[in-house]
Amino acid sequence: QKEVEQNSGPLSVPEGAIASLNCTYSDRGSQSFFWYRQYSGKSPELIMSIYSNGDKEDGRFTAQLNKASQYVSLLIRDSQPSDSATYLCAGGGNTGNQFYFGTGTSLTVIP
Amino acid sequence: KAGVTQTPRYLIKTRGQQVTLSCSPISGHRSVSWYQQTPGQGLQFLFEYFSETQRNKGNFPGRFSGRQFSNSRSEMNVSTLELGDSALYLCASSRGQALGNEQFFGPGTRLTVL
Numbered sequence: 001q002k003e004v005e006q007n008s009g010p011l012s013v014p015e016g017a018i019a020s021l022n023c024t025y026s027d028r029g030s031q032s033f034f035w036y037r038q039y040s041g042k043s044p045e046l047i048m049s050i051y052s053n054g055d056k057e058d059g060r061f062t063a064q065l066n067k068a069s070q071y072v073s074l075l076i077r078d079s080q081p082s083d084s085a086t087y088l089c090a091g092g093g094n095t096g097n098q099f100y101f102g103t104g105t106s107l108t109v110i111p
Numbered sequence: 112k113a114g115v116t117q118t119p120r121y122l123i124k125t126r127g128q129q130v131t132l133s134c135s136p137i138s139g140h141r142s143v144s145w146y147q148q149t150p151g152q153g154l155q156f157l158f159e160y161f162s163e164t165q166r167n168k169g170n171f172p173g174r175f176s177g178r179q180f181s182n183s184r185s186e187m188n189v190s191t192l193e194l195g196d197s198a199l200y201l202c203a204s205s206r207g208q209a210l211g212n213e214q215f216f217g218p219g220t221r222l223t224v225l
Contacts (some may be wrong), residue, residue, distance in 0.1 A: 034213065043216040044154070044200055068181050090152065095213055097142050097169035101154035 001029075004091050006102035014110050016064070019076040021105050023089030030100075032093035033065055035074045038086045038104065048074060079109040113138065115204045115217030123223045129190040132220045134202030138184050142207025143185040144214060145177060148199040160180075160185050160206045189222075197224045 003026045013019045029050075034049055036044035048063040050056045050072065056063045062075040072091065076083055086106050092099035116135045124130050136143050144167075145157040153215035156162055156169040166172035174225045177187040 026180065034210075036216075043199075045218045046213055046215060049213050090154075093212070095167040096161065097144050097159050097203075097207065097214060098156050098169070099144075100156070101146075101152040 004089055004100045004102040006105050008103060009111060010106040010107060010108060012108045012110055013079050015079060015081060017079050019079045019083065019107055019109070021074040021076075021087050021089070023072045023102055024070055025072065025091040025100070027091065027094070027100070028067075028070065028089040029094040032091070032099070033063070033072045034090045034099070035061075036088040036090065038088055044088055055064050067108050071093070081109045081111050113140040115202060115215055118219050119201050119220060120218065122224065123222045124192050126192055126194060128192050129188060130192060130222060131139055131145050131188050132200055132222075134185045134204075134217060136185070136189075136202075136204030138217060140204040140206055141183050142205045142212065143179055143183065144203045144205070145187050146201045146203065147171075147183070148201055148219070149197075154201070158189065193225045195222050197222060
């Protein structure tokens, strides 16, 4: 069973703080990893993709991948109330575009 | 560039009926994947189509089927609906040529089975 697991939270951080979201995956063949943000009642929105070991930064977001430890993380710097959402981690892509999603981490940024 | 579109946005059906959902990917994207999202199970992969061929299939019963047309538009069909099929059905579009492309989701179709 190929799985992606996330710390379910909920996670609360004050405005301006760093939010740290973590994810582990079981399939060592996974090639691609994504972080999606999903607001209540909306569909997931892609915010970060990462394919190689190391860090990838995009604005206030940094994704980290460690294939040896089968670990993916997302850091959100200077958290804003608008970042309050559920964050989904996804991995896979070794046979096409079949991805496995974690159950999501609910993040609340407190003003 | 227009995003992924799905129709209809909401559906109410009764047990035993069948339903067809439609997805139009982003222009130029050739891969369409379908997912089911429920509060209990989260996002689960149904199947992926690329160039009119099913490339991957998840662990769902044969009541769930799909197809893709030459213009990359895709449909999924669920026959003999069950109460447990109530969910948000999401379509995701990607360029598709390479493996593991970024996927962009449509707004979803909310299916309620009574």
